[in-house]
Each structure stands twice: as structure tokens, then as C-alpha cells.
Amino acid sequence: MTKYISKLLVALICLFIFSACSKEKSEKTAEETAISYIKDNFTKREVSIAMRDGVKLHTTIYSPKDTSQSYPILLKRTPYSCRPYGESEFPSRLGPNKFIMKEGYIFVYQDVRGRWMSEGTYDNMRAYIPNKKSDQDIDESSDTYDSIDWLVKNVANNNGNVGTYGISYPGFYSTYSAIDAHPALKAASPQACIGDFFFDDFHHNGAYLLSYFRATSVFGTPKDKPVDTAWYKTPDLKTQDQYQFFLDAGPLSNLNKYFQYESIDNPSLRKEDLVDDFFWQELIDHPNYDSVWQKKGIIQHLKNINPGVATMVVGGWFDAEDLYGPLETYKTIEKNNPDNYNTLVFGPWDHGGWSRDRVRTAVGNYYFGDSISYFFQQEIESRFFEHFLKNNGDQNSGLPEAYVYDTGKRKWSTYDSWPPENISRQKWFLNTNQHLSKFKEKEDFISFVSDIKRPVPYSEDIKTVFTPRKYMTDDQRFAARRPDVLVFETDILENDLTLAGDIHAKLQVATTGTDADWIVKIIDVHPSEMDEAPDELQDHLKMSNYHLMVRSEVMRGKFRNSFEYPEPFTPNKKTEVNIKLQDVYHTIKKGHKLQVQVQSTWFPLIDLNPQTFVPNIFKAKESDFKTQTHRVFTSSYIEFTVKNK
CATH class of the missing domain: 3.40.50.1820 (Alpha/Beta hydrolase fold, catalytic domain)
Incomplete structure (x- = not known):
């Protein structure tokens, strides 16, 4: 035997x-x-x-x-x-x-x-x-x-x-x-x-994206002659735990050593000729949305x-x-x-997903269907170029003004405009009982401690990546269960709710410090008893009660009134912070719940805000970083663009 x-x-x-x-x-x-x-x-x-x-x-x-x-x-x-x-x-x-x-x-x-x-x-x-x-x-x-x-x-x-x-x-x-x-x-x-670059890739509303740290040398290392092989070298973090790496690294100024040419194997350069990576230096020299970024x-x-x-x-x-x-x-x-x-044309893809030669369409854990990219390539992209480069090229291409994919219903829609014409604005207020409601309750607030030593992670994954693409559909239950993440949720929806356009967070906040980041996440909470399973790619995750992040964004508080001229908060003073979240086309289906999470750290997707006002984050000192207590008032609301029935 x-x-x-x-x-x-x-x-x-x-x-x-x-x-x-x-x-x-x-x-x-x-x-x-x-x-x-x-x-x-x-x-x-x-x-x-x-x-x-x-x-x-x-x-x-x-x-x-x-x-x-x-x-x-x-x-x-x-x-x-x-x-x-x-x-x-x-x-x-x-x-x-x-x-x-x-x-x-x-x-x-x-x-x-x-x-x-x-x-x-x-x-x-x-x-x-x-x-x-x-x-x-x-x-x-x-x-x-x-x-x-x-x-x-x-x-x-x-x-x-x-x-x-x-x-x-x-x-x-x-x-x-x-x-x-x-x-x-x-x-x-x-x-x-x-x-x-002040609003996508390297920054989001003034917050520097640490996720792009390793990409800096790709764009900032000069060459003195034509070359057919890479002349730049990306920093080696020597660990797979990027959360711990950046937490241990401390202020951004401690990362300067990774962008000096002595870290690049180029024996032709003498030590006295070594200069810093020019793009990293540009980031340091221009922390605000000044004329340099405005022109670029x-x-x-x-x-x-x-x-x-x-x-x-x-x-x-x-x-x-x-x-x-x-x-x-x-x-x-x-x-x-x-x-x-x-x-x-907007579909259920991550960065460039529509161009891949792949039948299955999924982002992270979440599966949307098969042959979606092939449909785009054959029926949309090929027709566009065929019409304007080979045929008569008039306005009548046969394509709609907007070809958009509903990531909740998992199907394409076509419209004569974007956002579609048949929409309205809905305000949903952040109530003290963690309820997301169309009704504003009596003025009150919820407070939480933002511990600078224990920032909220953007993902449960433990790995070093160039850009964390899968986090965009990650299950947000891990964040919802932290005391420094405020959660506001509707009752189970009795009808479909289709979000079709941009989202605006109108926050009323206060802090014991003089600066803070404000992160808002829009989440589709799936039923506990699922009669369908979009996908399950990781063994420890189940679609039952899956908290699908639909949209998220950060606002560095000091830029709340001007990206060019930052200003501190007055400690403990109620202050307005408005955040524009980018467009979505997503139906929160009947039986699901709409959830909003509010937090002040999102690490290491973005760098740590010292929570004290500093003119230049790239020159902040260790002593500038302080744990603070933040308040979110019940006069705060999220304004959704909703498609009417």
C-alpha cells in the first residue's frame, strides 16, 4: 500500500x-x-x-x-x-x-x-x-x-x-x-x-502619495545620451512590509537618501558631481499648487x-x-x-485593464464578467479609429456620447451626455448613531483619536507594490472595525440606488491640532445572505457582508480653502472641509446598504500628516508629528448625484 x-x-x-x-x-x-x-x-x-x-x-x-x-x-x-x-x-x-x-x-x-x-x-x-x-x-x-x-x-x-x-x-x-x-x-x-500631478498620480488634493515613492526615480533620473536600457534604479526597500517601512522611516526628509546618485550604480559619476533626483527635488521645492504645477x-x-x-x-x-x-x-x-x-468610455477596470488580452474582468477580489475588454476593443475603440481615420469622419460615428458600465448591476449603459440628464442631488447626513440619513439631526459631533503611531492602513495586504491597484475594490470591514474610523450606514435599501456622477463630501470638523487629513470612502455593503457571489479570490474573504469600496478621496486639511496658499486650522474650532470625490456609476442594489467611512490616516497610500501645520511637508521634523483628537459634526453630509427612475 x-x-x-x-x-x-x-x-x-x-x-x-x-x-x-x-x-x-x-x-x-x-x-x-x-x-x-x-x-x-x-x-x-x-x-x-x-x-x-x-x-x-x-x-x-x-x-x-x-x-x-x-x-x-x-x-x-x-x-x-x-x-x-x-x-x-x-x-x-x-x-x-x-x-x-x-x-x-x-x-x-x-x-x-x-x-x-x-x-x-x-x-x-x-x-x-x-x-x-x-x-x-x-x-x-x-x-x-x-x-x-x-x-x-x-x-x-x-x-x-x-x-x-x-x-x-x-x-x-x-x-x-x-x-x-x-x-x-x-x-x-x-x-x-x-x-x-497635484491631483492624480503623485498627489491627491495636496496629499503626497507614498505609493508613488518608488516611481520617482523613473522620472527624475537624467540621462546624458540616448540609451536602449534602463539608466534609472528604483529604491529597494529591502522588505515586503511597506506599512512598517514607511512608519519606521518617519518624516519624508528621511527618504532623501534614496534619490542621490550615489545610490545608483554609475561609476562614471564622481562624488563631487552627485546631485539629487531632479523630480524628487521638484516635489520638495514645490509643496503647494504654485505656478510650476499649474503650468504642468x-x-x-x-x-x-x-x-x-x-x-x-x-x-x-x-x-x-x-x-x-x-x-x-x-x-x-x-x-x-x-x-x-x-x-x-468608462468601464469596470483598473489602470489600463481595457487593453489587456484577457477574457476575465476583475479588480482585486471583485469579478465583473467576461469579455468586457474585448467588447470595448472591438465595438468601441476599433470603430472609433475606423470611422475617423478610414471613413468619412463626420460626427455620426454610431457611438454614443457616453459608454459607461454600471459596476453595481454589472452592465453597460449608453447616454447622450455625462452625467446623464435624468439625475438629481441627494444629501445624506452623518448622524451620531452612525446612521446615514436624509434627515439632519440636532447639532452634535462624534470624536475620535488619530494616533500618529498607529495610522489606518489602506489595505490588509502585507507587500511592497509600485502602485496598489487592487485596494480600489478591497473589502473595507477591517477599517470599519477600528475606533479611529467613523462609520455611517443606511438601513437595508428597499429600492436600487444608482449613483451616476460626482460625489461631494461637505464636512464640518474640528481638531485639537492645526492640520489634519480627511478621508471619505463610499461603500456598498453586500447582504449577509448572498444569493449571488461576484467572486472570491482570497480564502479569508467571503462576499457575504463584503464592504466594496466604490469611491474614496482625501483632502489635506491645510488646502481646504486654497491649494496654492495653505492655512492652519484653529484648534477646536468648527471648520468646513469640502471634498470632491470623482464620478461613479454604481447601483447600490435593493437589499444592500450604503455606507460612508470617515478617517484621518490612510497609510501608506498617502504620507502621514503631522497634524500640526507645517509649510512644507517634505521638510517636516519628527517633533512636528502629534497625535490629535478630531471631531465630525452632524451638520456634515455627503451629496450624491443620483439617477432618477
Whole structure:
């Protein structure tokens, strides 16, 4: 019997190894097959395109080998490299999705100024220059214009129409392309696009995002010549417990050592030549929303979009990096350019999830369905570029103004505007009995202690990550059970409640200190007895009573009246703090409960507020950090945008 069991175990182990090897082999074969397809159907060419100031940008062109017809150009400008380099090297995919790759386009990739194989000096979110007076006045708009001008004049078999696209930072460059656009640019699709570094990515309403700490060197390490391999080095925290690491590190100034070039393996630099990472230094020098950040933001410059450029802004409702950017990009273009073709697509995705070649759609623990991204790629994205780059390109594209996914009902909706027209505003008050009510009770308050040594974690996960994407749908029960998190909840809903638009938290607060962060989270509390299970990815979690975070945001209290000119709180004085939470499209279904959580720490997603006023958080001292007691008054309320029946 023992011998039989031993043989069975050996057989099972061999079967496991064979299956793993087979899977690896099949994945490798799939990638090789994709590369072979591109080699067989496209000609690759690498060129250096001279900008108006003489700086040359490395550009890679993939043209269809079938030259019997002309093709539109799809251009992606990126700071993340247009590898693989070398005209004999090919990628496994071209274009924004695998369907477009086979539909007849010329695909162009470009390293932006100062990155990778391109010449020039890189500037993190280079400021737009509205009135250029000479060829030395360059920005990303002029670089895109010069690139498109060269492409339509020098790439064979192009039909004279160009489209731009990109996700995240490349999305920012796609937005930029529509300003002072080249006449050949007909379509731009900014996706998860950066809008302003003071409100997304590195900051949220003035609070510095520690989750981006390790990304700083990626954008702040200069290079002195074109390179085809990474020249920067991200900090090694030497631990998987980022909560403990940042708690032990103390003030942000203690992190300066990670951004000196002596921490980067570059023997050509002498010690006396070492300088700090230029972007980290920029963060230190500009802690407030001053003219530097105001110029770098792209949202305020979306006033003169060429009417000939159709825009399709794409985002994910659970994007941990860039939620502000795409929503504000769409809304600002719509407001300032009402006659332009401008459409919005938002689905149940994290950062860039719509572009992945994956059937299953889930964010963290929460499953939304199958083939949602494929639907977007085939029925929305491909149709957009097809219409504006190959067909007549008129306003009648057949696509709605807004294609949005209800993350509660788990289904798509289409509207002629966003937010939809049939909406109203509802106020829900924060009552002392932890009840969320439409009725305001007699003025009172709830207090809690915000212990600077025991900040509220943003997630239960113990790991070091570049950006914590899954936290956007994390179960919030762990936070609800802490004494320094206030919880306000409705009774079980008797009817569906569809949130469709932005959310505003109108808080009345007080603190024993002179500063504080205020975090508001909107939560869909699932029934204890579930008749359906969206998904369960972690063994210790069950969808029974799952506290799904629908939206959340922070306001650094000192910026409550002005992001440019911070001001302290007066201790123990009732003070108004307003927080705009970004849009949602989510139905809290009948049988669920709507919950609001309010807290003052969210660690280490954001840095610790000292809870005493300091002019520059990057120069705060250990002695500035104090435990304080905060109050939230019952005159506080959350204003929801609600879709009417």
C-alpha cells in the first residue's frame, strides 16, 4: 500500500511538472506566433525625426507589407520606451488592441524628448507654451506636430490621416496632441491620461502619495545620451512590509537618501558631481499648487482643441493611478469645445485593464464578467479609429456620447451626455448613531483619536507594490472595525440606488491640532445572505457582508480653502472641509446598504500628516508629528448625484 501511494505521488508530481512546462511552452509559442505574424505582415523602420529646435526623436515605424492601398497612421508617444530596438526585432503586438493590429494601419512609436533613444532634455509633464515666439519654444504639442508633419510627408502609403492614443503617461501625450494640432490629426484617444500631478498620480488634493515613492526615480533620473536600457534604479526597500517601512522611516526628509546618485550604480559619476533626483527635488521645492504645477497640468489648457480632432477619453472606474485625469479631460473638452466630437468610455477596470488580452474582468477580489475588454476593443475603440481615420469622419460615428458600465448591476449603459440628464442631488447626513440619513439631526459631533503611531492602513495586504491597484475594490470591514474610523450606514435599501456622477463630501470638523487629513470612502455593503457571489479570490474573504469600496478621496486639511496658499486650522474650532470625490456609476442594489467611512490616516497610500501645520511637508521634523483628537459634526453630509427612475 505504501509503495502504491509513493508511486501515485511521484506520478502526480510528474503530471504537475509536465502541465507547468506545457503551459510555459504554449505561452511561449503564442508569443512567438504573434511576433511571426508581425514579421510576416509588417516592415519595420527606425528613424530620427528632427524637431524644430534640431533635437532628434527616435521613432519606430511598422508599415503593412501590402502596398496595394494606403493606410492611416496610429501614433503612440511614450516615455516608457518603444522597444524592441533594432530593425530586425519585433514586438508581439502592435497598436492599442490585437483587433486593430489586423485591420490595416501604419503603427508608429516614439520615445519622447529626453527619454531612451531620443535626444534632448526630459521634463516631467512638460509645460505647454501657448504663445511660441521662436523655434526654441518647444513643448509636447510642437513635438507632436513636427512628428506628424514628417510622417505624412515621408512614410509611404499613408492616407494623410493620423490618430494618437496611449494609456497613462502616453495618454497625457495623446491629450497634448489635440492642442494646436496638426491638420492631419483626425482622432485622439487619451486613456487613463494624467491630468495634473497635484491631483492624480503623485498627489491627491495636496496629499503626497507614498505609493508613488518608488516611481520617482523613473522620472527624475537624467540621462546624458540616448540609451536602449534602463539608466534609472528604483529604491529597494529591502522588505515586503511597506506599512512598517514607511512608519519606521518617519518624516519624508528621511527618504532623501534614496534619490542621490550615489545610490545608483554609475561609476562614471564622481562624488563631487552627485546631485539629487531632479523630480524628487521638484516635489520638495514645490509643496503647494504654485505656478510650476499649474503650468504642468494639461487640463487648464484644453481650450483650443482643433474641431477636426475627434476625442475619445477612456478610463476605469477603479483606476488607482489616474481617475481625475480622464474624467476632467473629458469634462473640460466638453465644456470648452462644445461643438467638437468628444466621447467618454468608462468601464469596470483598473489602470489600463481595457487593453489587456484577457477574457476575465476583475479588480482585486471583485469579478465583473467576461469579455468586457474585448467588447470595448472591438465595438468601441476599433470603430472609433475606423470611422475617423478610414471613413468619412463626420460626427455620426454610431457611438454614443457616453459608454459607461454600471459596476453595481454589472452592465453597460449608453447616454447622450455625462452625467446623464435624468439625475438629481441627494444629501445624506452623518448622524451620531452612525446612521446615514436624509434627515439632519440636532447639532452634535462624534470624536475620535488619530494616533500618529498607529495610522489606518489602506489595505490588509502585507507587500511592497509600485502602485496598489487592487485596494480600489478591497473589502473595507477591517477599517470599519477600528475606533479611529467613523462609520455611517443606511438601513437595508428597499429600492436600487444608482449613483451616476460626482460625489461631494461637505464636512464640518474640528481638531485639537492645526492640520489634519480627511478621508471619505463610499461603500456598498453586500447582504449577509448572498444569493449571488461576484467572486472570491482570497480564502479569508467571503462576499457575504463584503464592504466594496466604490469611491474614496482625501483632502489635506491645510488646502481646504486654497491649494496654492495653505492655512492652519484653529484648534477646536468648527471648520468646513469640502471634498470632491470623482464620478461613479454604481447601483447600490435593493437589499444592500450604503455606507460612508470617515478617517484621518490612510497609510501608506498617502504620507502621514503631522497634524500640526507645517509649510512644507517634505521638510517636516519628527517633533512636528502629534497625535490629535478630531471631531465630525452632524451638520456634515455627503451629496450624491443620483439617477432618477
